[in-house]
Amino acid sequence: MAFEGLSERLQKAFSGLRRKGKVSEDDVRTAMREIRLALLEADVNFGVVKDFIKTVREQALGAEVLDSLTPAQQIIKIVNDELTKTMGEAAVPLNKSPHIPTIIMMVGLQGAGKTTTVGKLSNYLKENEKARPLLIAADIYRPAAVDQLKTIGEQLSVPVFDMGVDTDPVEIVRQGLAQAALQHNDYVIIDTAGRLQIDEKLMTELANIKELAHPDEILLVVDSMTGQAATEVAQGFNDRLDITGVVLTKLDGDTRGGAALSIRQVTGKPIKFIGQGEKMDALDVFYPDRMANRILG
Ligand code: GDP
Numbered sequence: 001m002a003f004e005g006l007s008e009r010l011q012k013a014f015s016g017l018r019r020k021g022k023v024s025e026d027d028v029r030t031a032m033r034e035i036r037l038a039l040l041e042a043d044v045n046f047g048v049v050k051d052f053i054k055t056v057r058e059q060a061l062g063a064e065v066l067d068s069l070t071p072a073q074q075i076i077k078i079v080n081d082e083l084t085k086t087m088g089e090a091a092v093p094l095n096k097s098p099h100i101p102t103i104i105m106m107v108g109l110q111g112a113g114k115t116t117t118v119g120k121l122s123n124y125l126k127e128n129e130k131a132r133p134l135l136i137a138a139d140i141y142r143p144a145a146v147d148q149l150k151t152i153g154e155q156l157s158v159p160v161f162d163m164g165v166d167t168d169p170v171e172i173v174r175q176g177l178a179q180a181a182l183q184h185n186d187y188v189i190i191d192t193a194g195r196l197q198i199d200e201k202l203m204t205e206l207a208n209i210k211e212l213a214h215p216d217e218i219l220l221v222v223d224s225m226t227g228q229a230a231t232e233v234a235q236g237f238n239d240r241l242d243i244t245g246v247v248l249t250k251l252d253g254d255t256r257g258g259a260a261l262s263i264r265q266v267t268g269k270p271i272k273f274i275g276q277g278e279k280m281d282a283l284d285v286f287y288p289d290r291m292a293n294r295i296l297g
Pocket residue numbers: 108109110111112113114115116117194249250251252253274275276277278282
C-alpha cells in the first residue's frame with residue numbers, strides 16, 4: 001500500500017505525544033526526531049525535510065499549543081497542514097488556451113507511464129469536458145510506442161495522428177497540429193519520446209518540439225515508485241523545459257512518498273494529476289489536502 005511505512009511511523013510519533021496529558025518541549029523534540037526519520041526513510045528530499053521539520057517544530061513549541069488542553073491533537077493538525085502545504089495547498093487546474101486547441105505536451109522517462117497517461121488524460125477530458133482531443137504520436141524511438149498509442153486511441157475512440165517512425169518528431173508535431181486545426185480539435189496531446197535517463201539529444205528534441213508547438217501545458221510524467229530519483233528527474237526536465245506541471249503515476253503501488261512530498265518544493269511546479277492504476281479511468285486530479293490525509297492514515 002502507498003505510504004504504508006510513512007503512515008505507520010508518523011502514527012507512532014503521534015501516539016507518543018497522545019500518551020502524555022501534558023506535552024513538554026522535550027516530548028515535541030522527540031516527536032520531531034521521529035517524524036524527521038520517517039520522512040527521510042520515505043525518501044523525501046533532505047532540504048524539504050529540513051524546512052518541514054523547522055516549520056512544524058516552531059509552531060508546535062508555541063505556548064498556545066503546549067499550554068492548550070489538546071496539545072497532541074494540535075501538533076497533528078500542524079503536521080497535517082504542513083504536509084498539505086509542502087504538496088502545494090490547493091489543486092491546480094490544467095492551463096487552457098483562450099483559443100482552441102489547448103496544446104498539452106507530455107514528457108518523461110521511458111517506463112514512467114507517459115503513453116498510458118496520454119490516453120488517460122484524453123479520456124478524462126472527454127468524460128469531464130466532452131472534449132474532442134487529438135493525440136499526436138511523436139515517440140518514434142521506443143519500439144511499439146506508436147502502435148501502443150494507436151491501440152489506446154481505438155479503445156477510447158480518440159483520433160491519433162501518426163506518421164510511423166521514420167519522420168522527424170518535430171515534423172510529425174507540425175503536421176499533427178495542422179490536422180487538429182482542420183478538424184477543430186479542442187485539445188492536442190503530444191506523446192514525446194522517453195529515454196532511460198535524461199540525455200542531451202532527447203532534451204534538444206523536446207526543446208525543439210516546445211519551440212514549434214508553444215504548448216499551454218508541459219506535463220512531466222514521473223513514476224512515484226522511484227522516490228527521490230523522480231524528484232531529480234523532475235528537476236532535470238524543469239531546468240531544461242520549464243515544465244508547467246507533473247503527473248505522478250503508480251500511486252496504486254507501494255510508493256514510499258518521497259516523490260509526492262518533494263517535487264513541488266524542489267521544482268516549484270504543481271502536481272496536477274495522479275495515476276492510480278493501469279486502466280484508462282485511473283487518473284485523478286491531485287488534491288494536496290486529500291493526499292496529506294492519506295499519508296497520515
Ligand atoms: P512510457 O514508456 O512512459 O510511455 O510508459 P507506459 O505508458 O508504456 O507505461 C509503462 C508501464 O507502467 C505500463 O505497463 C503501464 O500500464 C504502467 N502504468 C502507467 N501508469 C500506471 C499507474 O498509474 N499505475 C500502475 N499500476 N501502472 C501504471
